[in-house]
Amino acid sequence: MLTGVINKMLTDRQLFLLQLLVNDYVVSAEPVGSRSIAKRDDVHFSPATIRNELADLEEMGFLEKTHLSSGRVPSEKGYRFYVDHLLSPVLLTEDEVGNIRHAYRKKFSEKEELIRVTAQVLSEFTNYTAIMLGPELMDMRLKHIQMVKLNQTQGVLIIVTDTGHVENKTVTFPKSIRAEDIEKIINILNDKLENVPIYRLQARLNKEISNVMRLHIRDYNRVMNMLQESLTMDDPEQIFCSGKNNILVQPEFQDVNKIISLLNVLEGKEIVHEIMSMPATGLHIRIGRENKLNGIEDCSLITTTYSMGGEHLGTVAVIGPKRMAYPRVVTLIDTVSKILSENLTK
Amino acid sequence: MLTGVINKMLTDRQLFLLQLLVNDYVVSAEPVGSRSIAKRDDVHFSPATIRNELADLEEMGFLEKTHLSSGRVPSEKGYRFYVDHLLSPVLLTEDEVGNIRHAYRKKFSEKEELIRVTAQVLSEFTNYTAIMLGPELMDMRLKHIQMVKLNQTQGVLIIVTDTGHVENKTVTFPKSIRAEDIEKIINILNDKLENVPIYRLQARLNKEISNVMRLHIRDYNRVMNMLQESLTMDDPEQIFCSGKNNILVQPEFQDVNKIISLLNVLEGKEIVHEIMSMPATGLHIRIGRENKLNGIEDCSLITTTYSMGGEHLGTVAVIGPKRMAYPRVVTLIDTVSKILSENLTK
DNA sequence: AATTAGCACTCGGATAGATCGAGTGCTAAC
């Protein structure tokens, strides 16, 4: 049991009641009244007493009422206190752990697939929305570059990074170019650009490569233009999102307009920035307005990271209503991100 | 003007009224009454006359009432007749054509991007949902295969098809294998598998390659297993979907449960099958229950195809409510698919 | 014979009370 030292302002009983109330509200989605609390077996005082305590908790800003004579609902401050001090991690049942492991039973030949499946598992088991951010292109380095000719004028330029990520661009080469030239170009690129960070490719191309190219390749300008274009990386990172619709069944989103605006937020790029703005290490929770992004004021965001061979790779996020099953989600996101890291590492 | 010969059952005036009514209902989303039709400048008969005509049209099954004393709404048969005989194609304004062209102004280095943008344009200009099906893997042939080693035990296997599509798989190779071996394997594969249809890769691997491999490669069994796995193609095709949320603002989807089930359908695989079940050539419209797929009984599906250099490549689809702006969508989907084909071809 | 004016009728949607119940705060008794 918790002792009152956590916060001088709150008595043990108040802590206890706050915890009960949040737990209750999280499952019922209805304002919690004193009577319903008093009915519990582990509560040994009367509704009137509870009313007094709740009134105090409200005065301190941990609880709110939806109208003058309604039951209480946790405020954001209440949730914050709850997740900081009252969160008792929940154990998954053996069945659940089994089911999760089961989802990873098959062999994954594409890393993307593994990440996608993780998003799926997480959204399914939490019943909220899961978003996975892959490694940022910023952090990747070039491993290998390759050109496959499709026909006389077109080819596919394939760029593989050290993390195993593959980008491909269709290019149209100048007619004047010869097959040997293409090979030469690719060789030069591989030679000079290996291990260069992806975001520096273009700069390096201009600085160091251009001289060598000029010597060896005819029609130098056109080729450089072509390469210039192909080495532009626009997508900052890969994103997988699963269970976008889960959140809609929550009673707080019965309003069609809310649904539309939330879905738009989930599909926009801003949500990615919001997630990236979370601390890059450990598990973090942002509740309601703590999120800077407009449109998710009624949501909470929980994030943690995953890695490959110890190296930070990306972020796992779960978005649900403020009224979220925090203990369960915290456990799940932690478990799943570990499983993902294991799978990526081996 | 249309003449009555189209269908012996309907007089010119009935055709005219049916067209008016559909046009009106499509924009208003409200049952159309005789009075509101009579008020139009181009209508020269009284509400009573119109009521008689509408009653006849209803008897013939082209119209419906939502309740005993409501105005009329087109039935599915009514829509069907409308799109078959009364659809007058609409011209886009110069502004619109300009805006569409504008969306394609930038150079596309990835074919996928071009298709994605097309989905976006289409959903934006129709205000419905656009779905693009890429070329089926079935129809592709192997152009080139390539292995990039990431470290001692892992590599990325890259598969390029004749259409310029790139698949990549992360593989873990047996420790015993040597660098030269890998090169040898890839050479054998490229040699023997070029131009083989993607879906036959595995079969060919077993039949013709296995002998050659056995001769040249040590640790034959493990290598074969690895390749076996890597050449499994699970995704039948690429899919781009844009504007999933557009459809939700339509008044027929004010019900949250309808929204959820529709979104689930749009995200599922069945919708792809539904689209693939459309005739593979020309423009086609399926109205409401004409769609076999459960969950889109209240929607209409319009599809056409796009191509690259004359060769059929994929399908463009728009999903909206039955009460759809058919003339506009038909024009748009037609225009856009042509622009896409042009862009792919050049 | 076709059209239209007139009229009774239907039904959904909006509005206004009435009622109910779950909740509160406060006071006084325990």
Place this chain on the structure above:
DNA sequence: GTTAGCACTCGATCTATCCGAGTGCTAATT
């Protein structure tokens, strides 16, 4: 410090009523 009792509040639900936009049918008009 706790609790029983009570007056009070407010959302939710139900009912009754009214209104308007629509219909079908009949009889008069063109």
